Amino acid sequence: MTGTRSPHVVIVGAGVVGLGAAAEAHRRGHRVTVVEQAASVIGSSVQNFGHVGVTAQAGQARRYALAARERWLALGAAAGFPVSTTGTHVVARTEAELRLLGELHAERGDDEVRLLDADRTRAAVPVRPGAVVGGAHLPLDLQVAPRVAAPALAGWLERQGVTFRWRTAARAVGPGRVETTAGPVDADVVVVAAHHDLDRLLPDVATEAGLRRCRLHMLRVRPASSPRPFPGPLLTGWSMVRYEALAACPSADDVARELAAADPEAAAWDVNLMLTPQADGTLIVGDTHVRDVDAPVFQDEAGNTVLLRLLTDLLDTGVDVVERWQGTYATAPGREFLVAEPAPGVHVATVTTGIGMTTGLGLAADVLDRAGVTG
Ligand SMILES: Cc1cc2nc3c(=O)[nH]c(=O)nc-3n(C[C@H](O)[C@H](O)[C@H](O)COP(=O)(O)OP(=O)(O)OC[C@H]3O[C@@H](n4cnc5c(N)ncnc54)[C@H](O)[C@@H]3O)c2cc1C
Structure with a gap:
């Protein structure tokens, strides 16, 4: 130059x-x-x-x-x-998941991880009463459309x-x-x-x-009834065993064992149950993971069925599916x-x-x- x-x-x-x-x-x-x-x-x-x-x-x-x-x-x-600064909520559905969020909080402090009890979690995100034992708010996270x-x-x-x-x-x-x-x-x-x-x-x-390709089942759904919208992205226990800072917490192994034992089918699909709310009231929901050199477009409907089962178990409402698609990203060991x-x-x-x-x-x-x- x-x-x-x-x-x-x-x-x-x-x-x-x-x-x-x-x-x-x-x-x-x-x-x-x-x-x-x-x-x-x-x-x-x-x-x-x-x-x-x-x-x-x-x-x-x-x-x-x-x-x-x-x-x-x-x-x-x-x-x-638009870039939304409302942050992410993480829901914990077991004591091990809640413990893991506490471990992340101990490492990062209140500026990054705000722990919530069950009532405050339910007040923040419209999940089924009884579906969560607590959660956390991660205020640094952003969301874009x-x-x-x-x-x-x-x-x-x-x-x-x-x-x-x-x-x-x-x-x-x-x-x-x-x-x-x-x-x-x-x-x-x-x-x-x-x-x-x-x-x-x-x-x-x-x-x-x-380098290979990772294929993911993705859905956009409209909640059949929703008293209030999600304030921003929502992560679950399935996300805790995936992203590095969460997966490095001491309780991550316990969470992984619990998830695999409670739902072997979802574990076999390597599910990460998460969602983001969209401006039109729909939710983007995913995902599953299958890795190979190529990414053929044909999707096994069983992946969608697993996601919808997990989602409706978490939400306080049924959903109508608006769109389905296969996402693809690069992966390497x-x-x-x-x-x-x-x-x-x-x-x-x-x-x-x-x-x-x-x-x-x-x-x-x-x-x-x-x-x-x-x-
Ligand atoms: C379903 C799904 C959900 C995800 N969710 C999230 C999320 O919520 N948060 C997050 O952080 N990440 C997420 N990711 C990952 C994230 O989307 C990707 O890591 C990111 O978009 C990669 O950006 P990129 O620019 O490298 O690739 P791409 O957006 O794929 O762009 C690469 C471009 O290169 C072009 N190209 C390739 N070869 C050539 C060539 N020879 N000549 C000219 N053009 C070429 C392609 O056409 C393409 O447009 C998700 C990914 C998927 C698939």
């Missing part, structure tokens, strides 16, 4: 990671082009819950999440999409002067150049934010990391992020578990730092 012209950062992929890199590189004063094979933002970044679950992260993910939190707030204000936030960010970046090449696939990336289906694009720095399709663009990097520089000036930025809405904007900024794309 020498000379007087503004260095050109070319980003492959218009998901939250690629758009985060575009926003940050643009903010730092660089020329930016985003190359996206689809006609719009259509990947995992619109398939998700919109949960920015900062508190449940640990280690590098926590550092990225804290940085991403600031970026979501700033970008939401600039681009004009998943089908609004990333597309709004792309539209705003385009209006700010970032060049978008939609319906243009990157066929090869190398030092100083991206070969696309619409011809070559010269670049000083390339950021590959192709998510699980990294295995098609840079198969060696993906194979070495053991033993890591949450895949950051690599397979060729000089070519930087891979991949979130390799289901926390990219929480961490992706932080990862993107870190990868630019590593690439020397400074302000």
Whole structure:
């Protein structure tokens, strides 16, 4: 990156990671082009819950999440999409789950984890009386509307002067150049934010990391009757054994054993029962997890049946299903992020578990730092 012209950062992929890199590189004063094979933002970044679950992260993910939190707030204000600051509620349905929340509180303190007794939990979230023994409020967490936030960010970046090449696939990336289906694009720095399709663009990097696809059952439901809405995202015991900060608590093994014993079918589906309320009164509900190299679109209805059984057991009402879909995200054993520089000036930025809405904007900024794309 020498000379007087503004260095050109070319980003492959218009998901939250690629758009985060575009926003940050643009903010730092660089020329930016985003190359996206689809006609719009259509990947995992619109398939998700919109949960920015900062508190449940640990280690590098926590550092990225804290940085991403600031970026979501700033970008939401600039681009004009809502970012909700109501925080997350977690419900505990057994003493072990409640103990685990107490352990997280002991580590993080009142600023991050506010413990609630059963009455206050039920007052905060419309769950079935008797369904919970207590809970916690995680005030740092954010929520965005998943089908609004990333597309709004792309539209705003385009209006700010970032060049978008939609319906243009990157066929090869190398030092100083991206070969696309619409011809070559010269670049000083390339950021590959192709998510699980990294295995098609840079198969060696993906194979070495053991990158695969994780398929998830997702539902949007309308409660049949609801006296009051959920104030924000809701996590359950199934979430406690999944996210690093919760899963590292001493009682996590007890919670995992209890869940598996109480509901082997849900455990076999590797369920994470959680939901986020949407502006139209519906709830996004999920999810299940099946990992493989490819993600065939065919979904076993048994996954939906399990989720709906767990949901109606938790809620104080039945639900009507409005939509079903299969989400797909990248997964790799033993890591949450895949950051690599397979060729000089070519930087891979991949979130390799289901926390990219929480961490992706932080990862993107870190990868630019590593690439020397400074302000
Ligand atoms: C069902 C589901 C629920 C989730 N819930 C949450 C949640 O609530 N909170 C959270 O933190 N995370 C959640 N996640 C994870 C999160 O959505 C992802 O980690 C994140 O969206 C990944 O962003 P990305 O930009 O890397 O990928 P994507 O959004 O998938 O974008 C990658 C883009 O790259 C493009 N692309 C790929 N190859 C090429 C190529 N060769 N040329 C051009 N373009 C290319 C694709 O078309 C795609 O648009 C969830 C994921 C799923 C699937």
